[in-house]
Amino acid sequence: MARYRESVCKLCRREGIKLFLKGDRCYSDKCAFERRDYAPGEHGHRRQKYTDYGVQLREKQKLKRIYGLLERQFRGYFARADRMRGITGTNLLLLLERRLDNMVFRLGFASSRNEARQLVMHNHFTVNGKKVNIPSYLVEVGDVIEVREKSREIARIKEALETVVRRGIPSWLELDKENFRGVVKALPAREDLTMPVQEHLVVELYSK
Secondary structure (H helix, E strand, O other): OOOOOOOOHHHHHHHOOOOOOOHHHHHOOOOHHHHOOOOOOOOOOOOOOOOHHHHHHHHHHHHHHHHOOOHHHHHHHHHHHHHOOOOHHHHHHHHHHOEHHHHHHHHOOOOOHHHHHHHHHOOOEEEOOEEOOOOOOEOOOOOEEEEOHHHOOOHHHHHHHHHHHHOOOOOOEEEEOOOOEEEEOOOOOHHHOOOOOOHHHHHHHHOO
């Protein structure tokens, strides 16, 4: 499976906003964006002037990078969201939120979505008692996400659970920290998603 292998700190600097792609490091003074809050590259200090297309493109890139997707995957989600009833932009965000790797991150079993993706692929989680190792698996309301018994001593998972208070657990999820278990109580409403994303710009970009 193709994946981005370069420095993820450059992605935050390119988008001009913290995307929290490196877990706890993003909350410390070691964060590259805190030290160099300008775009990467030789001309990063220059003032950026974007056309309407450029603004839409940057918004799409930002959303892709938050969830760690490549272009082909992202286009697939958009096509599916466009076929669904309701507002296409909101449908797109809900589909991305329902990904298993995102839910693992939201519940605090991993410090970043990249780490969550790796843990899921390495067979450390079950959904409703069944092993699932597909990061893009879409969870439903009522699903129980649990760390497998033999994986509960993994240091990365235990450390992530200890620091989850820093970012908090969303209201639509319920975490049972003692039993390494989380429940999807509901799907989030648009107002529950506080990410700095203007999804209508993504819809406008793909609708051209």
